[in-house]
Amino acid sequence: MRAEALSLVEAVKQSVGLLRRHLDVETAERRLAELNAKVEDPNLWNDAEAAQKIMRERTDLDDRLGSLARFESELEDAVGLIELAEAEGDADVEQEGIDQLKNLKLEAERRQIEALLSGEADANDTYIEVHSGAGGTESCDWARMLFRMYARWAERHKFKVDVIEETSGDEAGLKSGVILVKGHNAHGWAKTESGVHRLVRISPFDSAARRHTSFASVWVYPVIDDRIEIDVKESDCRIDTYRSSGAGGQHINTTDSAVRITHIPSGIVVACQGERSQHKNRATAWNMLRARLYEQELEKREAAASATEASKTDIGWGHQIRSYVLQPYQLVKDLRTGTTSGTPDDVLDGDLDPFMEAALAQRLEGGAQAAIEDVE
The missing domain is CATH 3.30.70.1660 (Alpha-Beta Plaits)
Structure with a gap:
């Protein structure tokens, strides 16, 4: 791959790695399973305030884990597209893959910053x-x-x-x-x-x-x-x-x-x-x-x-x-x-x-x- 593409791939991998470490994926997956079990409890909404807190935490974890999986999948797809375009000599498709990597890099960097929002009231409205x-x-x-x-x-x-x-x-x-x-x-x-x-x-x-x-x-x-x-x-x-x-x-x-x-x-x-x-x-x-x-x-x-x-x-x-x-x-x-x-x-x-x-x-x-x- 071209140097530009290789640099972008490395940047996305680095961002995803930092996100995985910050989230502690294994712990997050266990916690999400616990929350999913609580959501299925028919008595959950007997305490509306506690239920809302559980739903917010569940949504947040599901979103963060889902984003990681999507980043990795889209990175693999973009790399595959670029390699295929290079093999066929299709410059337009190759550029399309590079543009996908650029967008992925920007979103991953934004998620990095968002992952560090740990102030006392950062998660609030x-x-x-x-x-x-x-x-x-x-x-x-x-x-x-x-x-x-x-x-x-x-x-x-x-x-x-x-x-x-x-x-x-x-x-x-x-x-x-x-x-x-x-x-x-x-x-x-x-x-x-x-x-x-x-x-x-x-x-x-x-x-x-x-x-x-x-x-x-x-x-x-x-x-x-x-x-x-x-x-x-x-x-x-x-x-x-x-x-x-x-x-x-x-x-x-x-x-x-x-x-x-x-x-x-x-x-x-x-x-x-x-x-x-x-x-x-x-x-x-x-x-x-x-x-x-x-x-x-x-x-x-x-x-x-x-x-x-x-x-x-x-x-x-x-x-x-x-x-x-x-x-x-x-x-x-x-x-x-x-x-x-x-x-x-x-x-x-x-x-x-x-x-x-x-x-x-x-x-x-x-x-x-x-x-x-x-x-x-």
Whole structure:
């Protein structure tokens, strides 16, 4: 085989080997057999919470073991295709086999990163919250673009997306919005997106067609398990109700169904208007507040455990993590990792995996280095 094909084969084999070692295939297969037996128990759903946990673990193990088997099978098929094409002198078919190897390599590398998502809340569902910055309509429009970008990213991963809160701008766009992304490792993948995002473009709202710079902030925090105790005193909170301002038909604007909770000691504010019932919105807002407080506690623990977390102090207003330039040239650049894309339209349509993977890899490398330094 050509050198390019041999290199790709070796890279895929290396990734698959690392995945096998990380998963511990024999142990995983035994555990999957145990879970399959539990699933067949007719009394399983007597405890719905325990049943859901079992089903999630079973699905995860089945997916990871199935991926390994598929990688090995597809690698064998691609190698066979290339060898056959070389024997028959068919360059087009040979290139097809090489393209298959390239795709397999990218997916295997992504699985490697995903396999290392072992943070306390990485496997959980996640909230993604977007706020417009200073700049009026221009920034509100940018916040709306980011809101859509994360929804499209979630849909690409076949995650479920629920709109929790959506406050429209005075003229266009979005002042703030929250989506709930439901899926395995949703938080683990999205957690590095917290920070300030900068847009440079010719403003569609400027009659003089001048270039504008806009900012919006993104905050990502995990949905927490009901069994995790978070002490929130109602006396420490201010609860406001108001009329919803987002989409939802006539009824949504006729009652004060939206709920905003301000946690006075921490200054954390959450809001929910996704349901017509004030009672349901209130319950969701309390869950969001507990999640935010839990995420805050996780940050404190991580900061104490690893010096690399000190960099989080730079992820705040005025400290952008990524720039999206639409004019005078086309470029998206992550300022933490140096990852770039020359197709901003694709990124804004949810093609965020390269940026997330690079940020996760950087964080994992930093954590590993910190652990080595601690040992030394």
